[in-house]
Amino acid sequence: MSRASWSLLPAIAVYAITWCWVAVSAPDRVPMHWGPAGVDRWGSRTEFLTFSLVTAGLIGALMIGLGIAASRLPASIINTPHRDYWLSPEHRPAFDGLMRTMMLDIAALILLLFAAINVIVGAGAAATNVLVIVFLLALGVVMVRPIARLYREPPRSSR
Template identity: 40%
Template structure:
């Protein structure tokens, strides 16, 4: 769990620093949304864009990690993990909940990393005249995010819950 929490904190710090470092590079009216052809179709003020980006990343992190933290308040019958009886035994229950929370933190960190990359792509798009998003790069970022997310799920998947020796 400590590694996942550190990754999330690092991702949010990176996002905050990248927004601070690039804030003055953006025009007063920022192209914030782009159509499939890379043409802008949504706009916001520079400060509204930064506020929305940072607050959205924080909210998404809470929505990713929060419910998995709160599983400790659920009845055991509502928790669906491999080898549930083993992992939710009183002597291992805390570890099981820590693993679930770490999964949420990992998902949140990966998603915040996507926010960082999309922000940098948005900055680059707004530096072009006229503003234009490199759609191939945007799709590449999404594909990379999905691969990283797949890695998070693989790391926390059934293999991680396997019980080798019950003695």
């Protein structure tokens, strides 16, 4: 199992736990949309749970699919820093692995974002600020390493 799938599996578990928690503990009427002035649309718990599950599932599946398809992309449509280095035959497998890792990490972050939304709906607006900060920190931790690797200067002997 790849390192990327290890970030995705806990995210799926966290999302499933928060989704089940909302299903059994949220009130019948929950916030569905927030605007600058606060909640501007309310809906039923069932509507929220359905929307959350379908949306998180579709976006997560799209990111996973993009990660799996990374190695099948023709070089002609790829725009990346240090293109000649990353798309050369000897470095293309590493580039494909990096893209796969990034897409699976993004899928994990999307699931964690939806889990945070579940907690906000289940616990009320009091949890909002803390969850936004935690999510942004997780985003930084998960994405900094692969992006830094992609943008750093390739070794001179490999150019």
